Amino acid sequence: MPSTAPQSAMSSQPTTREPLHGVGLGLRRSMLPELAGRDDRLDVDFLEIAPENWIGVGGIYGRRLRELTRRYPFVNHGLSLSIGGPGPLDREFLRRLRRFLDQHGALCYSEHLSYCSDDGHLYDLMPIPFTEAAVRRVAARIVEVQDALGRRIAVENVSYYAAPGAEMSELDFLNAVLEQADCDLMLDVNNIYVNSINHRYDAAAFLAGVPASRVVYMHVAGHYVEAEDLRVDTHGADVCDPVWELLAAAYRHCGVRPTVLERDFNIPPLDVLLQEVEVIRRLQAAALEDPGRPGARMSA
Numbered sequence: 271m272p273s274t275a276p277q278s279a280m281s282s283q284p285t286t287r288e289p290l291h292g293v294g295l296g297l298r299r300s301m302l303p304e305l306a307g308r309d310d311r312l313d314v315d316f317l318e319i320a321p322e323n324w325i326g327v328g329g330i331y332g333r334r335l336r337e338l339t340r341r342y343p344f345v346n347h348g349l350s351l352s353i354g355g356p357g358p359l360d361r362e363f364l365r366r367l368r369r370f371l372d373q374h375g376a377l378c379y380s381e382h383l384s385y386c387s388d389d390g391h392l393y394d395l396m397p398i399p400f401t402e403a404a405v406r407r408v409a410a411r412i413v414e415v416q417d418a419l420g421r422r423i424a425v426e427n428v429s430y431y432a433a434p435g436a437e438m439s440e441l442d443f444l445n446a447v448l449e450q451a452d453c454d455l456m457l458d459v460n461n462i463y464v465n466s467i468n469h470r471y472d473a474a475a476f477l478a479g480v481p482a483s484r485v486v487y488m489h490v491a492g493h494y495v496e497a498e499d500l501r502v503d504t505h506g507a508d509v510c511d512p513v514w515e516l517l518a519a520a521y522r523h524c525g526v527r528p529t530v531l532e533r534d535f536n537i538p539p540l541d542v543l544l545q546e547v548e549v550i551r552r553l554q555a556a557a558l559e560d561p562g563r564p565g566a567r568m569s570a
């Protein structure tokens with residue numbers, strides 16, 4: 271549906287232009303009525319949206335989004351770019367995406383290091399084979415996307431349940447793509463944890479191999495315990511203690527980075543979600559007080 275929002279409103283800049291920092295919440299459309307009924311500002315430093323859910327949306331939803339992007343800093347987390355897909359990149363979508371990011375003053379754009387289209391959309395995020403050929407191809411596509419959008423992008427380490435044709439480890443694949451594309455990393459801490467159980471590796475060792483300087487922001491989320499040795503990345507539950515511990519470890523390794531709470535199913539009232547956001551804030555504060563943290567000064 272084409273946008274029905276007035277052009278003048280769409281082209282004005284958001285009021286908040288501070289650098290990305292602190293704690294964020296993944297905004298879902300179902301949260302909008304509750305948000306609209308609140309007079310107070312949410313105790314978050316930024317919001318994250320999936321641009322595919324909003325590009326071209328007008329009417330009351332378009333207006334509510336515009337109000338929010340004026341009040342809060344925003345980052346965008348893409349769903350459909352299919353960075354590892356076999357077909358050509360969707361140039362028309364990239365043009366619309368660039369316009370959307372500019373209109374809403376997006377502070378960052380991230381996408382999954384996966385693919386979701388073949389001839390048509392697969393409606394799921396599929397793992398890219400961990401091969402040298404895939405590294406070259408995906409890195410070239412990321413460069414193409416960065417050129418088309420006129421900005422650096424961040425890719426997200428994804429959860430996956432099979433690794434067909436792997437020639438290297440997930441960590442080596444991730445690092446090779448980041449280096450060849452020279453792009454940033456959006457580190458999903460829950461995905462590290464879920465993958466470490468499903469693929470029997472050491473989450474702390476994986477984290478230690480992540481290039482800290484490329485991490486622009488982080489995700490944390492809950493997952494479903496299918497069995498002791500099988501976790502499903504649902505974003506439908508509270509964050510569990512081992513993932514909170516891994517987030518604290520991620521701050522020790524990377525330094526404190528802006529962090530988003532993702533919740534896609536079984537979404538509780540906002541005040542309940544904000545309690546989890548508060549846990550992130552406490553972990554960030556504790557990490558900043560740690561004299562041994564990366565980047566800490568020698569003297570206070």
Ligand SMILES: [Fe+2]
Nearest residue numbers: 426458489532
């Ligand atoms: Fe994520």
